[in-house]
Amino acid sequence: MTKIIFFDIDGTLVKLGTTQMSEKTKYALQKCKENGIKIFIATGRPYMWVPKFDIEFDGIVSFNGQYCIDTNGLIYKNNIDPEDVLQCKRNCDDMNIPLAIATKDKMCANYSQETLDYYFTFASQVLEIDENYEETLKEPVFQMMAAIDSKDDEKLIEGCRSIQITRWWDHACDIIPVNGGKEIGIQQVLDHYGLKKEEAMAFGDGGNDATMISYVGTGIAMGNSKQEVKEIADYITSTVEEDGVYDALKHFQLI
Incomplete structure (x- = not known):
């Protein structure tokens, strides 16, 4: 029942x-x-x-x-391991793409990108560009988002210990704890x-x-x-x- x-x-x-x-x-x-x-x-x-x-x-x-x-x-x-947050950010820097992060009360990115911005329109939202992004990175992060195709998934989480990628759109993904x-x-x-x-x-x-x-x-x-x-x-x-x-x-x- x-x-x-x-x-x-x-x-x-x-x-x-x-x-x-x-x-x-x-x-x-x-x-x-x-x-x-x-x-x-x-x-x-x-x-x-x-x-x-x-x-x-x-x-x-x-x-x-x-x-x-x-x-x-x-x-x-269940927040993401802080070390994995920083490593994923470094990977995004190497790939020249922004990384959106979500704390309990805030969703933001370090800079704008057309595909990532479009991803958020599905939820009828506008992604905030955070002037204090580096400080926000230090807070508990529950999810991250990046605008990449699946062929680049391994690059995105390279060197990370305990995160995984999940997606419902072909051109962007959500990043969550492996557990x-x-x-x-x-x-x-x-x-x-x-x-x-x-x-x-x-x-x-x-x-x-x-x-x-x-x-x-x-x-x-x-x-x-x-x-x-x-x-x-x-x-x-x-x-x-x-x-x-x-x-x-x-x-x-x-x-």
Whole structure:
């Protein structure tokens, strides 16, 4: 029996580049709550960039699993090794690209780049260029972002001990701890509530959703998902434009 559901945002709850859910999606989420099912956001977005939706979620798994909260406060946090942050910054300097970093309260980069700037428009955000970037580097960093294609992934993390790359867009990536990922944050939430992963469902569409979709009891791929996500899903619903969240929850008789 499904007792908790985790939802990606971009390409799942809302169309890319927007922050508004459809009326059918909002209805479906509200019915889940009325039926006693907890609803959580599970996103690669920084905690402070999660949209304020009309529906009240029970909690948020942010930074691709590195910072998890519910309505009572912090459940789990897992920042990147500071030495890896500095090494990744040196690698970016060698590659002549900026590095965006995310602390609990701030997302910023050392300078602007067209592709990296465009990456942030998917979340309807403008990347801040931080005059105090070197000082911000000293704070706990939960996620980093760089605008590179996958062929340069090894260069980006060369010499780093405990970070990995996850991506949902071909031309930029998120960098998180090697012991991180949405599925890690989800397990922390499940432990917090005394739930089993078989009692959890997850919806997603991007490459960074694959691990959580394969991890939970029921993994749902949106119709607009990447092929590798569809291949590991338990069920493929319709697209975000076609109210795929509503359709899947109806299919599984949760609403």
